[in-house]
Amino acid sequence: AEELLRQATDITASRPDMEFRDIALSEQTQAWIRLGNLQRAEETGRVIGPVQERSRTLAILAVGHARTGDLGRARELTREAEVLARSCRNGTYWQHRSLASVAAALAASGDLVQADKLAMSLPALPDHGTALASVAESSSAPRAQQLMAQALANSTHYTDLLPSLARTVPEATSTAIGQILQDQDDPLDASYPQARQVARDAL
Numbered sequence: 001a002e003e004l005l006r007q008a009t010d011i012t013a014s015r016p017d018m019e020f021r022d023i024a025l026s027e028q029t030q031a032w033i034r035l036g037n038l039q040r041a042e043e044t045g046r047v048i049g050p051v052q053e054r055s056r057t058l059a060i061l062a063v064g065h066a067r068t069g070d071l072g073r074a075r076e077l078t079r080e081a082e083v084l085a086r087s088c089r090n091g092t093y094w095q096h097r098s099l100a101s102v103a104a105a106l107a108a109s110g111d112l113v114q115a116d117k118l119a120m121s122l123p124a125l126p127d128h129g130t131a132l133a134s135v136a137e138s139s140s141a142p143r144a145q146q147l148m149a150q151a152l153a154n155s156t157h158y159t160d161l162l163p164s165l166a167r168t169v170p171e172a173t174s175t176a177i178g179q180i181l182q183d184q185d186d187p188l189d190a191s192y193p194q195a196r197q198v199a200r201d202a203l
Helices: 002-013 018-035 038-045 051-068 071-086 093-108 112-121 126-138 143-154 158-168 170-183 193-202
Strands: none
Touching (some): 038 051, 093 126, 126 143, 126 158
16 A cells, blocks of 8 residues: 555656645645654655645644654644644635644644634634534543534534544434434435534533
8 A cells, every 4th residue: 555655646746737736745645644654644745835735734744643642743743834824824714724723733732722722713614613623532521522512513514523523422423323314314414404403412
């Protein structure tokens, strides 16, 4: 798998189509993280051109380092990712999206106060719910429950939050999934307000 990914990364880095290249490099960076090769992941992520996407990728890499126990490197990458995110045009969707990833990295690195503060400061965008859920996973009750409720309220694709919900409040997850299966033909539809409310009520 690593050899195939290495070949794909090398081919992608040489492509003239910069937009395609940067999207592919971001995905390949995350693939390297999943394979556990964080050094190659960082080398790939740093080639990404747009600042906002490079910031996001470095924040995701920081989470990878935190999960291996290397909190020092995780915090270094988180700081770098935040500097890049704040250098983006202020108040734009892309900046908020990058900062949502930074909030998740802060939580994974153990800085729950700053992670909570940053996540709560972001507007209600799709990535906002993910940031809140990431902070919730690292928080203790009852703050974790409060953050998950906020995440469910602010996410347009709340089914993406079910893994975090399962790790934070398992009983709320089973209740929400039961409601989805009972009321809807397509359990993957992400826009069911009733099931979302059921999950929030279970918190």
